[in-house]
Amino acid sequence: MQKQRRDFLKIAAAGAAGLALARADRVFAAWPSTGSLAVNPTISNMRVVACVDPKMMTSIPALLNFTTENGAVDSARVQANMDAMAMSLANESTADAAWKAIFRSSKDWAATKVAIKVNTIEPKNMARIAVIEKFCKIMAGFGVPGANITIYDGNTTYGAGISNYNSYFSLTDTTKIQAVVSSYNNSMGGTAKAAIPGGTTANCTADIANGVTDILINIANNKGHTMMGKATLSMKNHFGTFAPDHDNNYVFNINKSDAILGGTPVRQQLCFIDSIIANKASNTGAPDVAPPCYLIMGVFAPAVDYLTVKKVREPVMGATHDAATITSYLTTFGYAETDPVWVVVPPASGGTNADGGTATGGTSGSGGAGSGGVSGSGGAGTGGTSASGGARSGGTSSSGGAGSGGTSASGGAGTGGANASGGARSGGGSASGGAGSGGASASGGAGSGGANATGGSTNGAASGGAGAGGVGGTATSAPSASGGSFATGGTSAGNGTAGSGVGGRTGTSQSTGPATKGDSGGCDIAASGRRTTRLGAMLALGAVVAEKLRRLVSGSDRSS
Amino acid sequence: MRIRIMRTSLTFACLLLGLGGPGCGSDTTSGHPPDGSSQTSGTLDPTAFGQKYKFADNEMSGWTQDPTIPFWTGKGTDLESRIDGGNMAYLSRGCLVAMYQDLVEGDQAACEIVAMDLGTEANAVSMVAYEQQLRSASIAIPGYDASAAIGAAIQGGLTAYAHFGSLYFEVQMQGYADQSTGASVAAQFLQKLQSKSK
Numbered sequence: 084m085q086k087q088r089r090d091f092l093k094i095a096a097a098g099a100a101g102l103a104l105a106r107a108d109r110v111f112a113a114w115p116s117t118g119s120l121a122v123n124p125t126i127s128n129m130r131v132v133a134c135v136d137p138k139m140m141t142s143i144p145a146l147l148n149f150t151t152e153n154g155a156v157d158s159a160r161v162q163a164n165m166d167a168m169a170m171s172l173a174n175e176s177t178a179d180a181a182w183k184a185i186f187r188s189s190k191d192w193a194a195t196k197v198a199i200k201v202n203t204i205e206p207k208n209m210a211r212i213a214v215i216e217k218f219c220k221i222m223a224g225f226g227v228p229g230a231n232i233t234i235y236d237g238n239t240t241y242g243a244g245i246s247n248y249n250s251y252f253s254l255t256d257t258t259k260i261q262a263v264v265s266s267y268n269n270s271m272g273g274t275a276k277a278a279i280p281g282g283t284t285a286n287c288t289a290d291i292a293n294g295v296t297d298i299l300i301n302i303a304n305n306k307g308h309t310m311m312g313k314a315t316l317s318m319k320n321h322f323g324t325f326a327p328d329h330d331n332n333y334v335f336n337i338n339k340s341d342a343i344l345g346g347t348p349v350r351q352q353l354c355f356i357d358s359i360i361a362n363k364a365s366n367t368g369a370p371d372v373a374p375p376c377y378l379i380m381g382v383f384a385p386a387v388d389y390l391t392v393k394k395v396r397e398p399v400m401g402a403t404h405d406a407a408t409i410t411s412y413l414t415t416f417g418y419a420e421t422d423p424v425w426v427v428v429p430p431a432s433g434g435t436n437a438d439g440g441t442a443t444g445g446t447s448g449s450g451g452a453g454s455g456g457v458s459g460s461g462g463a464g465t466g467g468t469s470a471s472g473g474a475r476s477g478g479t480s481s482s483g484g485a486g487s488g489g490t491s492a493s494g495g496a497g498t499g500g501a502n503a504s505g506g507a508r509s510g511g512g513s514a515s516g517g518a519g520s521g522g523a524s525a526s527g528g529a530g531s532g533g534a535n536a537t538g539g540s541t542n543g544a545a546s547g548g549a550g551a552g553g554v555g556g557t558a559t560s561a562p563s564a565s566g567g568s569f570a571t572g573g574t575s576a577g578n579g580t581a582g583s584g585v586g587g588r589t590g591t592s593q594s595t596g597p598a599t600k601g602d603s604g605g606c607d608i609a610a611s612g613r614r615t616t617r618l619g620a621m622l623a624l625g626a627v628v629a630e631k632l633r634r635l636v637s638g639s640d641r642s643s
Numbered sequence: 644m645r646i647r648i649m650r651t652s653l654t655f656a657c658l659l660l661g662l663g664g665p666g667c668g669s670d671t672t673s674g675h676p677p678d679g680s681s682q683t684s685g686t687l688d689p690t691a692f693g694q695k696y697k698f699a700d701n702e703m704s705g706w707t708q709d710p711t712i713p714f715w716t717g718k719g720t721d722l723e724s725r726i727d728g729g730n731m732a733y734l735s736r737g738c739l740v741a742m743y744q745d746l747v748e749g750d751q752a753a754c755e756i757v758a759m760d761l762g763t764e765a766n767a768v769s770m771v772a773y774e775q776q777l778r779s780a781s782i783a784i785p786g787y788d789a790s791a792a793i794g795a796a797i798q799g800g801l802t803a804y805a806h807f808g809s810l811y812f813e814v815q816m817q818g819y820a821d822q823s824t825g826a827s828v829a830a831q832f833l834q835k836l837q838s839k840s841k
Binding site: 360369 | 711712713723724725726727728729731732750751752753755777778795796797798799800802815817818819820
């Protein structure tokens with residue numbers, strides 16, 4: 084998070100690295116040797132947004148190829164999800180405002196050139212038409228003419244698969260998507276030498292190298308590989324912008340280059356991974372896992388790639404990677420593994436998100452209405468061991484949204500979580516913030532039902548909200564007990580007031596001041612002063628009377 | 644005398660055939676030639692290698708060349724142009740020549756054939772073992788010992804990995820909701836490939 088806050092352009096560092104100074108029309112700035120470069124002034128490099136929605140595919144064809152896959156995709160649903168993701172990424176309340184925050188141009192939109200990099204080595208897993216179409220619609224809405232939008236994969240050895248897109252795009256047929264599909268680099272100015280960090284140059288798509296392209300959209304696919312820690316995602320997608328060289332450092336360097344990160348504003352403005360369909364083990368061949376049905380995007384490729392590995396490829400697809408290399412996705416750019424932020428948004432149409440569909444008893448569920456999953460995040464998960472965000476229930480750990488039933492819930496309105504924090508939770512083992520209920524531990528907000536409700540540290544009487552069975556706050560100025568199984572009074576003087584706890588035992592006063600039992604219920608007698616309460620006296624009397632009656636009946640009592 | 648000459652000639656013939664791959668008395672189910680030879684298939688010219696293992700239209704009834712994916716042959720050092728960085732797994736195991744062919748059965752099913760000469764039987768065995776571990780392959784291929792051919796599930800089918808001497812094959816079947824059917828069809832392709840290798 085610290086690194087996230089420090090994202091800003093360091094001209095001094097750039098100068099020290101020997102990079103070009105600002106020019107009248109544009110600034111070329113590769114990734115600085117120290118510090119960082121904010122790709123977007125209002126969106127953190129480290130923020131990555133995802134949406135998982137199995138309903139983006141209306142069916143899963145037994146035969147997966149370019150035609151059947153695109154035929155099975157629900158384009159409207161995909162594009163609505165992309166709008167929802169944009170709003171989350173840009174923290175905007177409308178899709179229009181969000182896309183305008185993400186995509187910026189220093190020119191009139193009518194003069195702006197847009198390039199969309201796709202990966203075409205394997206036709207069985209290429210960017211879906213619906214995704215590309217959405218970006219073309221966005222640009223058209225800004226006023227970018229179709230002739231200024233080019234889809235390309237410049238790799239001369241395996242970029243032939245791009246021809247699969249030809250029939251979907253046209254500049255003359257208004258029934259088709261208005262954009263240009265480039266055969267290799269033919270519509271992108273050919274190739275030119277581009278400088279990359281380390282003092283070398285490499286062949287690069289000319290319009291990218293020369294800054295003719297104003298906005299670069301990187302659409303990668305989710306596939307395995309022998310290099311880059313066993314994954315090929317956004318960063319390696321620039322084989323085809325740059326000539327390939329199977330060296331990990333080369334991949335990092337081209338992603339630090341002026342060609343990719345130069346320009347004002349920065350040229351590559353969005354990295355998108357179409358993980359509706361994915362390859363687990365390799366970068367070619369038929370997909371070897373069930374469609375994950377994820378869309379993932381962010382402004383900074385290393386963060387997008389890192390979290391795709393950690394949040395999708397490993398837990399959802401069961402892929403394994405070289406951990407050190409995956410870590411280097413971030414550390415090579417000066418970030419730490421704790422810096423990226425993963426946000427899962429529910430499907431725009433209101434459907435439920437679930438990792439692995441609506442599986443019950445799954446090992447790992449994230450988002451949506453996962454049931455019985457070990458780990459759930461986002462959406463309305465149920466029964467997961469760990470649920471975060473969205474509206475979840477039954478998870479062991481839930482955060483955000485309205486989690487319920489989880490062991491641990493945080494944020495939102497968690498219910499039933501063992502640990503609920505934030506939002507309104509109930510039934511959890513531990514609830515904090517919001518209106519948690521039933522948690523084992525509830526803190527803040529109006530926790531209820533938690534085994535331990537902590538009302539925060541306050542002066543005076545502390546109350547664990549409307550907690551039932553919670554521990555009660557740690558009042559600093561008063562020994563107070565509130566409800567809960569174990570109500571702990573404050574550490575300081577003053578009379579503590581029990582909350583409206585039900586069934587809890589009375590707290591134990593710490594220093595001065597009497598502890599007062601809760602309004603109702605309660606099993607134990609206040610320990611302070613060891614004084615007998617009325618109830619205790621009545622119970623004792625009742626016991627004596629009962630014994631007396633017993634003796635009379637049995638005839639063993641001769642006292643009368 | 645005649646019998647002695649015939650016996651000698653027959654032995655010599657078997658030796659010659661043995662040098663070229665599965666020879667006299669070879670057990671087709673194991674894929675191992677009787678003398679354990681590990682020599683190459685003898686066809687190191689990519690074009691000739693491709694022509695040897697390429698399937699003609701309807702050679703397997705109902706199966707024809709996929710018009711959207713070009714037939715490809717090349718030396719091992721050319722593999723990068725076909726499969727990018729995935730080439731390293733094969734190159735590190737001595738790939739000399741390779742062929743990729745994609746077939747379709749109408750619009751119902753698809754098959755990708757990969758044929759390679761890895762130089763030695765040990766390399767081919769290693770390649771199958773690598774794929775088996777990488778993809779958790781455990782699907783039995785009818786008519787073959789698991790040591791000779793094994794299948795791994797993919798979405799809508801399976802890929803069979805097999806070796807016969809120094810030859811290495813992949814047969815990827817798609818469009819089979821019933822995996823056992825896919826495995827049976829893969830076995831038929833492997834049998835045909837094995838016969839082409841003789």
